[in-house]
Amino acid sequence: MGKETVPKLNKSRAIRRLVIWYKRNSAVTSIVDTAASSAATAGNVAGNVVSGAGSVVSTASNVASNVAGNVAGNVVSSAESVVHTASSVVSNASTLAKNTLQPLVFDPLKRLQNSDNILDKVDDSQSNRIWIAVDGMGGDYAPGPILEGCLEAISRFPINIKFVGKIEKVKNAAEKIGLLELIEKEIENNRLELIDSGDPVGMNEEATAVRKRKNASINVAMDLVRNNKAQAVYSAGNSGAMMASAIFRIGRLKGIDRPAIGALFPTRDQTRPVLVLDVGANTDCKPSYLHQFALLGNIYAKDVLQVKKPRIGLLNIGEEECKGNDLSLKTFELLSTEKSFDFGGNCEGRDVLSGSFDVVVCDGFTGNILLKFLESVGGVLLDILRSELPRGRRGKVGSAFLKSNLLRIKKRLDHAEHGGALLLGVNGICVIGHGSSKSLSVVSALRLAHSAVNHNVMENLNQLQKLQVLNS
Numbered sequence: 287m288g289k290e291t292v293p294k295l296n297k298s299r300a301i302r303r304l305v306i307w308y309k310r311n312s313a314v315t316s317i318v319d320t321a322a323s324s325a326a327t328a329g330n331v332a333g334n335v336v337s338g339a340g341s342v343v344s345t346a347s348n349v350a351s352n353v354a355g356n357v358a359g360n361v362v363s364s365a366e367s368v369v370h371t372a373s374s375v376v377s378n379a380s381t382l383a384k385n386t387l388q389p390l391v392f393d394p395l396k397r398l399q400n401s402d403n404i405l406d407k408v409d410d411s412q413s414n415r416i417w418i419a420v421d422g423m424g425g426d427y428a429p430g431p432i433l434e435g436c437l438e439a440i441s442r443f444p445i446n447i448k449f450v451g452k453i454e455k456v457k458n459a460a461e462k463i464g465l466l467e468l469i470e471k472e473i474e475n476n477r478l479e480l481i482d483s484g485d486p487v488g489m490n491e492e493a494t495a496v497r498k499r500k501n502a503s504i505n506v507a508m509d510l511v512r513n514n515k516a517q518a519v520y521s522a523g524n525s526g527a528m529m530a531s532a533i534f535r536i537g538r539l540k541g542i543d544r545p546a547i548g549a550l551f552p553t554r555d556q557t558r559p560v561l562v563l564d565v566g567a568n569t570d571c572k573p574s575y576l577h578q579f580a581l582l583g584n585i586y587a588k589d590v591l592q593v594k595k596p597r598i599g600l601l602n603i604g605e606e607e608c609k610g611n612d613l614s615l616k617t618f619e620l621l622s623t624e625k626s627f628d629f630g631g632n633c634e635g636r637d638v639l640s641g642s643f644d645v646v647v648c649d650g651f652t653g654n655i656l657l658k659f660l661e662s663v664g665g666v667l668l669d670i671l672r673s674e675l676p677r678g679r680r681g682k683v684g685s686a687f688l689k690s691n692l693l694r695i696k697k698r699l700d701h702a703e704h705g706g707a708l709l710l711g712v713n714g715i716c717v718i719g720h721g722s723s724k725s726l727s728v729v730s731a732l733r734l735a736h737s738a739v740n741h742n743v744m745e746n747l748n749q750l751q752k753l754q755v756l757n758s
Contacts, residue, residue, distance in 0.1 A: 415444045415477070416739050418732060419516035422451030423486035423503040424523020426722050430459040432522065435728025437468055440477050442729065443736050448516055450481045450507040481506060486523050489721060493526030497534065504528055508535040511714045518735040520706065522719030522728070529567055532712040539747055544568045545711030546579045547650070547718060548586060549657055553641040560638060561587055562601075562646045565653035565707060573616040576600070576647050577624070581750055582710040583645035584627040589741040590734075591644065599633030599643035601652060607632065613649065621647075706731030708738060710747070715739055 420436055422429045429451050436447045449456065460466045472478035484501035487493075496505055504523060508531045510516040521528045529545060538545060548563035563579050564571070580598050587596035600618055602610045607618050609632065621629045633646050638656070648656070706727070709716040717735045719727055 415446050416518070416736060417446045417448055417510075417516045418735050419448045419450060419507040419510040419519045420728075420732075421486065421503045421507045421519070421521035421523055421528075422449045422456060423483065424521040424528075425719065426489075426522075427724060428486070428522065429456045430463050431724040432728055433460055433469075434463060434465060435723075435725035436478070436732070437465060437472065438725060439729045439732040440472060443733055445732060445736050446477045446479075447732075448479045448481055448507070448510055450483045450503050450510075452485070452503075453480050453482045456480060481510075483507075487527035489524050491524060491527070493524065493530040496527050496531045502527075502531075504531045505535065508532060508714075508716075511716075512536045517739045518715035518717065520717045520719060520728075520731050520735055522706075522721060522723040522731075525566060525718050528716065528718055529709060529712075532709060532714065532716050536712055536714040539711055539713055539750060541750055542578050542582070542711040544571070544575050544578070545709055546575075546582060547653075547707045548583060548710050549653075549707040551639060551660060553639050555641045558593075558641060558644070559591070560641070560643055560646055561591065562638065562648070562653055562656065563710065564648065564650040565657045566650045567709070568650040569654075570651070571613065571649040573613060573620050576613070576617040576649070577620045578711070579647045580621055580624070580627060580629075580645065582747065583647060585746045585750070586708065586710060586743065587644045589743045589746055590737055593644050595628050596644035597628050597630040597642070599630050599637070599646045601638070601646050601648035601656075602632035602634065605632050605634060617647075706734055708734065713744075715744060 483506040546564035
């Protein structure tokens, strides 16, 4: 009953919010209209005064040029003052409208257009909260920012966190950033649990270190998924170690030779990202691996991205099927004969972000270079735009007008907005975060983990073993 009624209740709540917004919008629109009308009237008055000033100057020039000139100057000065006042009225009205409307427009409308956004604030009584295991020691800045992101995610999504790490170190970090009281409160509410572990596998260590150190934080977190005490696991630590731990602890899906890391890239269409895999798990690949990546990506795009018929592309140096190296040619042959998904042919580098494809497959070596390149684009683009703006007053005015647009561009290209990548092909939901992840990235990654659990990705991935191609 709970699972069926929650979406309806959430949708009804979102619709009610939208109705409230329209009522508020009506009042705000009235204010703006009144202000605009006042500004127009003031402008007309100013125009008449300036016109009158011109007549005075013209008439007075024939009588007494010095006296008339002074009078005209005073009148024109008054006219400029009126115009300035009218301009201020318009500016204030615009600011008022923006500040009042912006939070009301984008919030309810987005929630109706994207059902996942309804999960931003949900009461415990209306949704079954899921448990996610978090490797609290993994990452360049762990455990502080990781913990901060987890606490924020708990308040926004219907999730509970099993935070794995050295408890003493975690509490010391929490005390430094002022989160110790909040931690105790969430533990009391049964939404957070601290689980003791050993040190993490370092970024510079071999992935096989997970076999020797059973109490490493990533192993303890992965065991929680294996023992059904958590439904997903997240780590911003050594990605190779996480993949190795996933294979050793929870195993691969039947028929899948190599798991792949799938990352979401932005496209021209803000509502439709593209899934690129593999982006680092397998530097050397066989054609059969890329074929399996396409099968995994197709299910992910259907379930999580909600694309009815995902279009699959093979990253290559040209559109023609005769282009590419030996791996590309043999993979193209495999993908073009696959009937379980829609293969759209080769995808050139310039087409990855075009929105023409929903899933792009490639070997991990190429995919990782593509991922790291994209991470730098946002910052470089903003630096170029800033350097091209005019200097002085014109530059400051231009920057003020463009600031919000530039921030939106950076946000769309920022990897922190997507938070993490899914490790596809293992028998559990694993989200890999960037090594430099901070609280925003953690929140985004945990949202991704919740979405994967909520859309029953694992059930559909397990259906892959029934395909003849994976049993041959």
